Amino acid sequence: MKLLFIVGTIALFPAFTGVYAARLWHQASKIDVIPTYALYGQIEPVGDASSSAADWIDGLLRASQESSNLNRKAALWTAISVGLGAITTVISAALPLFLHL
Secondary structure, three states: OHHHHHHHHHHHHHHHHHHHHHHHHHHHHOOOOOOHHHHOOOOOOOOOHHHHHHHHHHHHHHHHHHHHHHHHHHHHHHHHHHHHHHHHHHHHHHHHHHHOO
């Protein structure tokens, strides 16, 4: 009976880590691109298209880096979730063998 409780408890870990990974991926998809001038509370430069474009490019690079970091963390948590799920499956498959001993 104690073994069933342990397996049931272990089975919750993949669910929690999977949900956390999904949350990180959701956050990564919601990153807004903010141009540099807006980041510092300024207005868009008027008449200077190259400066405005550079501000937007900088914003794109920052947003891309932030999204990449969140995606990397989400991939790690997904791998942890899959590993825990595999361990739980193996324990659950072997459980009848242990109960009959």
